[in-house]
Every structure is written in structure tokens, then in C-alpha cells.
Amino acid sequence: MKPFLKVIQLHKNENQLIKRAIKNNREAQHVLFELYAPKMLSVCRYYVKDLQHAESVMLDGFFKVFTNLSNFKNQGSFEGWIRKIMIRQAISFLRQQKKLEFSVDDMGIHDNSENNINTNIEVSQIQELIDELPEGYKIVFVMYAIEGYKHQEIAELLNISLGTSKSQLFKARKMLQDKILKINNTTSYGAI
Amino acid sequence: MAPYKYEEEFKSKLEKRSLQPSVNAWEKLSNRLDKEEKQTSKKLYWWLGVAASLVGVALIATQFFNTETGVKIDDETIEIVTQQEELQLEKIDDATIPEAVENNDEPVNVKPSINTPKIKKLKPAILVEVPKTAIAKVDSIDEIKTITPIQPKALLSFEEQKIQTVVAQIKILNETQEVTEADIDALLKQAQRDIQLSKLINSETGVVDANSLLQDVEAELDQTFRMRVFEAIKDSYVTVKTAVAQRNE
Numbered sequence: 376m377k378p379f380l381k382v383i384q385l386h387k388n389e390n391q392l393i394k395r396a397i398k399n400n401r402e403a404q405h406v407l408f409e410l411y412a413p414k415m416l417s418v419c420r421y422y423v424k425d426l427q428h429a430e431s432v433m434l435d436g437f438f439k440v441f442t443n444l445s446n447f448k449n450q451g452s453f454e455g456w457i458r459k460i461m462i463r464q465a466i467s468f469l470r471q472q473k474k475l476e477f478s479v480d481d482m483g484i485h486d487n488s489e490n491n492i493n494t495n496i497e498v499s500q501i502q503e504l505i506d507e508l509p510e511g512y513k514i515v516f517v518m519y520a521i522e523g524y525k526h527q528e529i530a531e532l533l534n535i536s537l538g539t540s541k542s543q544l545f546k547a548r549k550m551l552q553d554k555i556l557k558i559n560n561t562t563s564y565g566a567i
Numbered sequence: 568m569a570p571y572k573y574e575e576e577f578k579s580k581l582e583k584r585s586l587q588p589s590v591n592a593w594e595k596l597s598n599r600l601d602k603e604e605k606q607t608s609k610k611l612y613w614w615l616g617v618a619a620s621l622v623g624v625a626l627i628a629t630q631f632f633n634t635e636t637g638v639k640i641d642d643e644t645i646e647i648v649t650q651q652e653e654l655q656l657e658k659i660d661d662a663t664i665p666e667a668v669e670n671n672d673e674p675v676n677v678k679p680s681i682n683t684p685k686i687k688k689l690k691p692a693i694l695v696e697v698p699k700t701a702i703a704k705v706d707s708i709d710e711i712k713t714i715t716p717i718q719p720k721a722l723l724s725f726e727e728q729k730i731q732t733v734v735a736q737i738k739i740l741n742e743t744q745e746v747t748e749a750d751i752d753a754l755l756k757q758a759q760r761d762i763q764l765s766k767l768i769n770s771e772t773g774v775v776d777a778n779s780l781l782q783d784v785e786a787e788l789d790q791t792f793r794m795r796v797f798e799a800i801k802d803s804y805v806t807v808k809t810a811v812a813q814r815n816e
Contacts, residue, residue, distance in 0.1 A: 399604060401597060408593055413585035420586060430588055434596050441600060498580040505577075520574040521581055548571065555573060 389453060397444045404441050411454060412437070415461050421517045422465035424506050436464040462522065466532060469510060477511040477539050496558065504554050508547055515540055516547035725765050729758045 395403035416433045423429040439460050447456050469475050496504070505513055514533065518524040519540075524532070526540045533540070733754050740750060 399600075401600070404600070405593060405597070408596065412588050412592065416586040416588055417581070417584045421581065426586070429586075430592060433588065434592060434599075437596055438599055438603075441596075442603060496576075498584050501577050501580055520571075521578050548574075551573075 390449075393444065393447065393453065396441060408437060411457055414454070415457060418458055418461050419465050420502070421505065421521060422462070422514060423468060428468070432464050432468045433461065435468075436461040439464065462518070463532070466514070469514065474510040475514065475533070476509075477533075477535055477543055496555070500558070504551060507554070508550055511543050512547035512550065515543035516551070519544050726762050729762055733758045 392403045392407055396407055412433065415436060416430060419429040419432045419436070420426065423432055436457070440457055447453065466475075505517065508516065515529055518529050518532070519526070526537055526544075529535075529540045530537050535543075736754055737751060
């Protein structure tokens with residue numbers, strides 16, 4: 376019961392903070408920033424390779440959050456609302472850098488049987504594997520596999536076709552599997 | 568497509584990660600928010616200024632139109648005053664000229680209307696302009712007699728003297744030479760000036776009455792206009808008369 380009450384209390388506190396932040400109360404905005412900035416920086420880092428650039432994207436995102444806070448109508452979680460803003464900001468950043476290129480080839484899409492790969496990879500290694508993917512593959516993979524977006528939503532956000540979204544994901548998975556297998560083989564050889 | 572096993576592992580581990588922002592991250596954001604707030608308030612003040620200007624212009628326009636109607640009212644009052652000061656034309660017979668001259672406020676403009684160029688008998692219809700005032704409205708010569716001026720006896724006698732002098736002069740001229748219209752006009756004008764001058768200057772104190780002087784000037788202006796009008800009417804009448812006579816010949 377106590378943890379449940381704690382959650383309610385936190386939610387009530389957050390609502391009060393949001394109300395004050397809407398009125399441009401800098402202290403309330405600072406508290407909200409401290410609460411959500413670490414998580415949001417991590418989200419931005421999914422998409423942007425350089426940490427400084429990722430922080431810049433995160434700050435741009437929070438600027439939009441606080442200047443449009445009155446638009447948050449308590450529909451869903453506050454964190455989910457901020458996260459959406461961060462993802463859009465990251466996409467905008469990549470577009471400005473002209474890094475969003477989606478290669479189109481005749482590679483067929485088919486089910487890959489290697490979907491039971493076991494991995495024991497550290498989070499830093501995971502991030503490295505994702506960073507090594509081409510931008511087009513990476514963004515679709517992250518939005519689908521990590522963020523949980525559907526192909527239709529990805530296609531709309533990135534302004535690409537449904538087929539392109541699916542093909543990009545397929546290619547991303549192919550590359551990742553190959554890399555993971557290499558890591559696993561290296562590990563197992565190393566263990567020997 | 569169903570999520571792969573390793574993808575779920577990636578998701579789980581990445582979701583748990585948090586990265587600490589740099590030390591001055593909040594400061595950068597705070598400064599940016601302050602700037603944005605100032606710009607927003609400037610815009611608000613600008614719009615307020617525009618609104619205030621519009622209100623001011625509307626007020627000034629309202630005042631302007633109100634003062635215009637005020638001017639109109641003043642014009643009406645001026646018109647009323649001028650009507651009160653308008654001279655009333657009266658045709659008075661020659662015999663009653665001495666008694667016809669009355670009213671110290673306005674000068675008298677005597678203009679003869681002569682039928683023939685050669686004057687042997689001075690029997691024209693003499694137009695005497697008597698000012699119409701709210702106080703004294705003259706209907707007949709008898710009434711003129713009853714109006715008491717400031718210096719009644721002296722002024723009447725002076726004016727009477729002047730008229731008689733003019734008549735005598737005309738008679739003398741008539742005996743010696745032919746009297747023209749211009750001669751009579753000149754004599755009458757001279758007599759009029761003398762009468763006006765006597766009115767302006769108080770003989771006892773020797774001080775010129777400013778109000779009388781002003782009224783004299785104003786009347787002179789009116790008379791000048793009237794004279795012009797009469798001259799124009801007379802000329803037109805003579806022209807028409809001549810044309811008709813020539814046609815009949």
C-alpha cells in the first residue's frame with residue numbers, strides 16, 4: 376500500500392510542478408529538468424552518435440517542452456510526451472546534418488531464422504553496435520525495436536514508404552545479427 | 568514482424584541507462600528560456616502599444632469631430648449677430664430727411680436716386696439706411712424722432728445743419744452751373760464724413776469713442792459692399808433701359 380501511495384504522491388507533486396512550470400516558474404522547470412534530463416539524454420543518444428550533439432538535441436527538446444507545456448493535457452504520461460518531443464528533435468537534427476539516407480535495393484525481405492541469438496553484451500557494446508549501422512538502418516531499427524513504433528508511424532515520421540521502413544529494418548537486423556554472431560564466436564573462442 | 572530475442576535484451580538494457588548532462592546544461596537552457604520570455608513580453612508590449620495608439624487616435628478623432636460641431640454652433644451665433652446688425656433700407660421722402668436721420672450707433676448713408684442727369688429740381692427718392700437693432704426698430708419717421716441718442720439735441724442739430732448745408736450747396740451749384748451726379752455724390756460723402764467724425768469724437772472731452780470707431784469701420788465695409796451692389800444694379804438698369812430704347816428706335 377505504501378509504495379502505491381508514494382506513486383500517487385509523486386504524481387500529485389509532478390502535476391503541481393507542471394502547473395508552476397507552465398507559469399514560467401524557473402525553479403519548477405529546473406526540478407523537472409533534473410528529473411527527466413538523464414533519461415532523455417540517453418534517448419537522444421540512441422539516434423545521435425556524438426554525446427555533445429546528443430546533449431544539444433536534448434536541450435533543444437527541453438526548450439520546446441517548456442515553451443509548449445500548456446499543450447500537455449494530461450493525456451498519457453508526462454515522460455512519454457517529453458520522449459516524443461525528443462525523438463522528433465533528433466530526427467530534425469539528423470535531417471539538418473543530411474544524414475538521413477535510405478538505401479533502396481532489390482534485397483528481398485524474408486524471415487530470418489536467426490532470431491534466437493543469445494547475447495551477453497554490455498549496454499555500451501549495444502550502443503556501439505547500433506552506432507555502426509548506417510543512419511537509415513539505425514533510425515528505423517531504434518524506432519521499431521527500442522521505441523516500439525509501428526511501421527506506419529515510422530513511415531509517417533520519416534516521410535518514407537511502408538516498404539522502405541520494412542526493408543530498412545530487415546537490413547538493420549541482418550547486420551546486427553552478423554555482428555552479434557561474430558561477438559559470440561569471439562567470446563566462445565576466447566573462452567576456450 | 569515479431570521482435571527478436573536479442574532485440575528485447577537491447578531494449579531492456581538501453582531503457583535502464585541514463586546519461587548525466589554536462590554541468591552547465593541547465594544554465595544554457597535557463598538563459599535561452601529567459602531570452603524567449605523577454606521577446607514574448609516585448610511582443611506583448613508592442614501589441615499593447617499598437618492598441619493604445621489606436622485608442623488614442625480614436626479619442627483624438629472624436630474630439631476633433633466634436634470641436635467641428637462646436638465651430639458650427641459658433642457660425643450660427645455669428646450669423647444671428649450679423650442679422651441683428653443688418654441695416655434696414657428705408658425709402659424716405661425728401662421732405663422728411665432732417666427728421667429721418669436718427670440712431671447714433673450706425674452712420675447714415677444717404678444716397679440719392681436721381682431720375683435725370685441734369686438736376687434742376689432736387690426731388691429724388693433718397694435712400695436712408697437706418698440700422699436695425701434688437702433694441703430700436705424703426706417703422707416710421709415719427710418713431711425715429713422719439714429715439715433719444717446720447718447727445719440728442721446737439722447731434723441732431725449738427726446733422727441737420729450738414730444736410731441743410733449740402734442742399735444749399737447743391738442749389739448754389741445748380742444756379743451757377745449744371746450739377747452732375749458725381750458732384751452730388753461728392754457733397755453727400757463729405758457731409759457724411761463730417762457727421763461720422765462728430766460722432767466719434769466727444770466734443771467735450773476730445774476723446775475718440777473706440778466702439779463707435781469700430782462700428783463705423785464695420786458699417787463702412789458693409790456700405791462699401793452695398794454701394795457696389797447698388798452701383799451694379801443701377802448700371803444694369805441703365806444698360807437695359809438703353810437697349811430697349813435703341814430697339815424701339
